[in-house]
Amino acid sequence: MKTIALQVVGLTKQYKKYKIVNRVSLTGYSGEILGILGQKGDGKTTIIKIVTGLLKKEEGTIIIGGYDIDYNYEDAIKEIAVLVRLPRLLKHLSGIDTLSRFAKASQKGKEQLERVKVLVSSQLDLNNKVKSYSAEMKLILSIGLSLLSKPMILVLDEPVRDFNPIATKKIRDFLKKVSHEQGICILVSSTMLWEMEKLCDRVMILSKGNNLGTVGIKELLDKDKNLEDFYLEQSCYYEGKRSIAERGCTI
DSSP, X not given: OOOEEEEEEEEEEEETTEEEEEEEEEEEETTOEEEEEOOTTSSHHHHHXXXXXXXXXXXXXXXXXXXXXXXXXXXXXXXXXXXXXOOOOOTTSBHHHHHHHHHHHHTOOHHHHHHHHHHHHTTSOTTSBGGGOOHHHHHHHHHHHHHTTOOSEEEEESTTTTOOHHHHHHHHHHHHHHHHHHTOEEEXXXXXXXXXXXXXXXXXXXXXXXXXXXXXXXXXXXXTOOXXXXXXXXXXXXXXXXXXXXXTOOO
């Protein structure tokens, strides 16, 4: 049975008179990768900032790991790890030394450290120094560091935007391993339609701050469709409704 890791209901953020996020609702489950797909300026990063407590909302409810962020902020935030940019890594340390140092700060004990070591070592040699790691290796190590706090949810904003296809696949495979084998809900945003189809279990389409719909990738593929089909269908339907409303007609 799936466990709800993240629940967002009616999330709204407004700048002056413009609603950059308009009553968005979404649910993230343990052991799945949930994507937020949209163009630049559609509100993806704003949603992530609000969910992770970096930005205040006007309306809506956010529940993380069963804790309402408005009433149990500290308990809620403990259940979420955020990796928007890479942490500063000491190049002279090995991968294993880096994990060990961060583990002391997370105070989750040796068991979680060993679990993360096994995960990360499946993708890179932890005995090598950080200065020898490629960009994608540093990202994988950084994801491992984020997991030391034993979060229910891991949040990533455009994680593979600057990587080549080989590095992208390596990161994608690692994220799937983390989510599906460790039961972690991964929330990821991107403008890259095809990458989201390959990475995510479900994807929410965001346009101008509006949730146009959420779909399971397996569900689409079973119907001989793909994420591009769903994206275009939902976008065209939304634009049609908006055009009618702007002319003052009923919908």
